[in-house]
Each structure stands twice: as C-alpha cells, then as structure tokens.
Amino acid sequence: MDKSSTIGVVVEHDHNKIKPVTYEVLNAARNLPGLVSAYYFSNGGEGNLESLIEGGADEVRVFLHPDLVHYTHETYAAALIKEIKKSQPEIILLSASNNGKELAAAVATSLEVGLATDCIDLQLSEAGEIIVKRPVFSGKAHSIFRLSGPRPYLVTLRPNIFRGEGADKTRSGKVFKEDIDLPDFSDIVRGLVREVGTKLDITEARIIVSGGLGMQAPENFKILEDLADVLGGAVAASRPVVDNGWQEYSQQVGQTGRTVSPDLYIACGISGAVQHLAGMSSSRCIIAINSDPHAAIFSIADYGIVGDALKIVPLLTNEFKNILNS
Numbered sequence: 001m002d003k004s005s006t007i008g009v010v011v012e013h014d015h016n017k018i019k020p021v022t023y024e025v026l027n028a029a030r031n032l033p034g035l036v037s038a039y040y041f042s043n044g045g046e047g048n049l050e051s052l053i054e055g056g057a058d059e060v061r062v063f064l065h066p067d068l069v070h071y072t073h074e075t076y077a078a079a080l081i082k083e084i085k086k087s088q089p090e091i092i093l094l095s096a097s098n099n100g101k102e103l104a105a106a107v108a109t110s111l112e113v114g115l116a117t118d119c120i121d122l123q124l125s126e127a128g129e130i131i132v133k134r135p136v137f138s139g140k141a142h143s144i145f146r147l148s149g150p151r152p153y154l155v156t157l158r159p160n161i162f163r164g165e166g167a168d169k170t171r172s173g174k175v176f177k178e179d180i181d182l183p184d185f186s187d188i189v190r191g192l193v194r195e196v197g198t199k200l201d202i203t204e205a206r207i208i209v210s211g212g213l214g215m216q217a218p219e220n221f222k223i224l225e226d227l228a229d230v231l232g233g234a235v236a237a238s239r240p241v242v243d244n245g246w247q248e249y250s251q252q253v254g255q256t257g258r259t260v261s262p263d264l265y266i267a268c269g270i271s272g273a274v275q276h277l278a279g280m281s282s283s284r285c286i287i288a289i290n291s292d293p294h295a296a297i298f299s300i301a302d303y304g305i306v307g308d309a310l311k312i313v314p315l316l317t318n319e320f321k322n323i324l325n326s
Helices: 022-029 047-052 073-087 100-110 186-190 217-229 239-243 272-278 310-326
Strands: 005-011 035-042 059-064 093-094 115-119 121-124 130-136 141-146 153-157 174-179 207-211 234-237 264-268 284-288 303-306
Touching: 005 022, 005 073, 022 035, 022 047, 022 093, 022 153, 035 047, 035 073, 047 059, 059 073, 073 100, 093 100, 100 115, 100 153, 115 130, 130 153, 207 217, 217 234, 217 264, 217 310, 234 239, 284 310
Parallel strands: 005 035, 005 093, 035 059, 059 174, 093 153, 115 153, 207 234, 207 264, 264 284, 284 303
Antiparallel strands: 121 130, 130 141
16 A cells, blocks of 8 residues: 555534544544545535534535435445445445444445454554554454455454544545436335434443433433533443343443444443443443442442432432532
8 A cells, every 4th residue: 555545434424413433433534545535425505514624624526416315234335335436445444333233234246355354553554555443352352454355455443542632723625526326216215214313322322321221110211311411422332231122222331232332331230240340441431330349340340439320310410510610
C-alpha cells in the first residue's frame, strides 16, 4: 500500500445527520498512506460535508439516488460496488455497527474479497501490508493477521476505539456529487419500516446504563431510561432480561449479544455472569450497583455500590440533573 492508494470510508448517517462513528473511522484512515475518500450515499439532503474533511477526508464523494433515503443493504451495496469498480480503492473502512457489518459482508461476498470484522487496531507493516487486530474467544485473546488476496479489503472497526483529537479546521478537501443508477429496489424501499433516531445504538454509545434481573420487572427499566436520558446514553440489558421479553435483543450485551466499549458502563442489578462480562469488560469505567456484595460484577467494577438499584438509580438521576443544570 502506498501514497497513491485510495482508502474508502463509508459515511454512516441517520436522516443525513452524520454519526460520530464515521469520524472515528476517518481518524483510523488518516493513519494509512493514501487518499482518504469518504463515500456518502444520499437521496439529496446531505449533512455537514465540511465536517468530514475536517475529520480526515481528503475528498467527499456524494452519490445521489431517491432509493438512498433510507439504509438498506441492497441499495447501499449496489452503490458501493459501483464506486469500487470505478475508483479501485485499496481498502474500504466501515464502522462495526449493525449497518456497517451487514454492508461489509454483502459487498465482500459479492466481490469475493477478504473481510476483517470488529477490528480494534489497524496498522501498516514495514513491507506495506495491512495488519489488523481483532478480539477472539469472547475477548479473552486477540488475533493479529495480515490481509492478503484480491482487493479491496473490507474492514469494520469497533466503535469507541479509534477516536481522534477532534476536527482539524485547517484541513481542505474536495466535494464531488453525482447522480447514480441503481437496480430497481423500489418494492424493498417502499416496504421498509424502521424506527429512526428513537434509540441510540448501544455499540456506538459512550455511556450505557444496563439492567439485569435485579430490576425486578420490565416497567422498572423506565428508571434506567431516565438516567440514560440525563447522561445522553443508551439503555442495555443482560441476556436473562431479554429472554424474559423485558427488552429487545438489540439491547442485549454479552457473548450471545452485542459487544460494547463505552466510556462509562453502569450495571444495575446485574450479577456479572461470564457471558455478560465478555461483552462489556473493555468499558473504560464500570460502575456496578447490586444488593449482593459478593456479585461477580464487582470483580471488574471500578466503582461499586452495594444496595437496591431501584432506590439508588433515581438518586443518581436527580444528582446528575442538579450537577448538569448548574
């Protein structure tokens, strides 16, 4: 890989509001030699394109089509494959979000190229080869390997790992816009039913308030939602909670759920089974609230509170409100 190579970065946005994970992927791309090209798929209402350049893109390519109003892997994959064949990038970087992982898999399968998922490190060897690191065995070990074979390589990066120092207002770049043709996915697009913007994806959240069976009943998760709203975070859950139908599977953290790496993880009424710890132990700061002083969750917690989460969490919510309002 050399300075003449193109590094493609897929922009994630929700109703043209660019997601923070995109800037993390751009930051990772800046550490590789080559032209960083941000691919923005839209129906015409672009977000803040200048912020993509300030975040690390050398150019922003906006691809316009009416069917790109919402994300579906069919439309995005068709558009991305069209651009890959045109510009021949060396590597495509995406966030390891639900959409990013789905899109990367669809494109890699179609083009028959290599795919590395959920990577936590991305480097270039002295020989110019791309080296990636990814967790294996529920995060108990790391696998480091070299990418080879037909290109472009597709790599998804775990959110909250590749943060930079923020926008660089001195950077400059170019913006290109073009209308593109896509296969007729109109039936799929018209039939798309999706809640947008109502919940923050837990893999992208920097603050997570998570609940276990210690919350005692599904209606008590409103207490966690209140705290998450005050902190600007997301609500997650342990597997038993999801199995009982108290919360959706998309909110499950653990070995059979989602892996998260937030700045702050508040575990409320969660005992700390090894399967749950596998999905959140890489959090930067862990606060555990549990009535059992011997709960396993305290073994990895940075701060522990022994007590009833139903009483303690509302107190925390009120205290945070007072601090933030002042």
